[in-house]
Amino acid sequence: MKQITIISGKGGTGKTTITASLACLAKNYVVADCDVDAADLHLLLDPQVKQRYDFYSGKGYTIDLEKCVQCGMCRDLCRYNAINNLYEIDPIACDACGACFNVCPAQAVVEKENCAGEYYISNTKYNMPMIHANLYIAEDNSGKLVAQVRKEARKKATEVNADYILIDGPPGIGCPVNAAIVGVDLALIVTEPTLSGIHDLLRVIELAKHFKIKSKVVINKYDINLENTKRIESICSEHGSDCISKIPYDDVIVKSLIAGKTIADYDPSHSICAEIEKIWEGIL
């Protein structure tokens, strides 16, 4: 079983569109949407939720005003300015460190398990299993939810004897991206020929190396700047990350997106479909 994560560093390069296109093309796989902060893959894969689970992470704290003696020790200790002068804890500012809980002489601070989101096991319109999730607004630790999605994906893949796990990764290079790429067989990096895209490509290649993961690159919208595309190709050879495909800019992508379809479903004879097949071959 091979695990592939599609990442980009910079947002908006076409990660999700490409993941969905691969999901249309491939057989015998499980697909996982690890962009838990702003999940989009479901807009193209139309999953039917079979099971839904609560996701718990860390603790949540509130102050029982009836027990509170307003001594202010919690406020003095809190490094996040999360407790106001009415002794209310702001859940957004609160880091859930528990200092207030431990210091309160009146035991007025209540500790609870924090329900931070939910995750789903579903079936896509291509009749393949899909694991996806939603982190609630203002919650922390998307990395842990990403790890949960990956765990469920592995479980499902074993259950159905899948050959691949396709993972739509989150943007950036932080904790959730780490959780999305750790232990995979390949990081497929989708970039674009803009200076911002190149800047972020370098950071993400460095991240993949840091985790000792092989990476390959796809240049999306390559014809908006041919000079930058050449630069990216040199970067790829310098860093040992093969550039396996170049996709031209085309309005058909947006049109197919609006129709809720992958390019292969929307316009199967379009030349971009051949590029998607090339990407798939490059992954195998």
Place this chain on the structure above:
Amino acid sequence: MKIAITSTGTEMNSDLDPRFGRAQYFIIYDIENNKIVEVINNNSNLNASGGAGTSAAQVIADNDATTVISGNFGPNASKGLLAFGIKMYQSDVQKIEEVVAAYQAGTLVEISGATVAGHQ
């Protein structure tokens, strides 16, 4: 001498839990007297936002086990266990009683560092 084994259940015929930090239970087994002396529910770690490996290492140390047997150990867990001088052994998933027998027969592999990256 006490050894700790990660387990999915509380009995000798439960299966080994292949994870260390987020194992469901730790079975503390007395080798000399051939019996389970403690079964620790690792529930609090399952919901922890992070550092499950480190706090699991703490639990093992607190229970005076000199050896841990599991399927895999992450980087934080192995760092913690090594620092506490606790030995790590790797086993395939099988019944706890089979794990104990394999340990006593000397067929388990001793490991000296993380076997998997973190976040798994």
Place this chain on the structure above:
Amino acid sequence: MKIAVASGKGGTGKTLISTNMFNVLPSAVYLDCDVEEPNGHIFLKSDIERKELVFIPIPQVDEAVCTHCGKCAKVCNFNAIISAKQKVLVFPELCHGCGSCTYFCPEDAISEINREIGKIEIGKFDQKEIFTGRLNVGEPMAPPVIRKLKEKMIGSSADFIIDCPPGTSCPVIESLVGVDFVVLVTESTPFGLNDLKLAVELVRKLNLPMGVVVNKSGLGGTLINDYCQSENIDLLLEIPHDKWVAETYSKGHLITEDDRYKKIFTKLYHDILEILK
């Protein structure tokens, strides 16, 4: 005025909006809070005049004083410190710098030392100051670097343009704290709308005034316009789908060097001022 530029979805043109708005202002300060992938400096070309390192405090245990009571491990919610018979171990990458272990140690055996997690690069563009936050690669926590950047706002009466990270999680919230207005940038596609809704939910939770800018408008019809109308959110500006804009951006140039866009962005700024009155 402190204006933040954010978006639920990445790649919608946040940096395009924030850098160009900054360019047309006679005096302002730029905070690049997208510390995992800061891009502002690509368009606001400036020399780095100095760097400030960003630290979080982590515990250091004096083993000579420590009695290995284990209190530090008990109070740590992040499992970043563990204690066994003869040794205390600290796991710096798990530590949130909350100070609990240090405070609760009954023997006063713990002191705090600084661990570097990122840096702030300071430069000048057109006589205006730019602060770029950069999280070190591999570091899991962005908020402390962003917090350090936001400190530049304290006690300052200058205008600030704050470029936020994409998404709706903690780093974004940290970037939005204390601002006067949030500009949400989106594109008129189903992805853009889906993520705009998440961003709107967040900004409403933070009780901040907001307005929407649609980039590459015309591609996806009136998706965003319809949404803004039904939700009573100001649609501040639509930038049409324009190859020249894409090319200029790809080269790292500012579209407001062109008079047409200079006027458009100046109007955007004044429209926001009007709304806030």
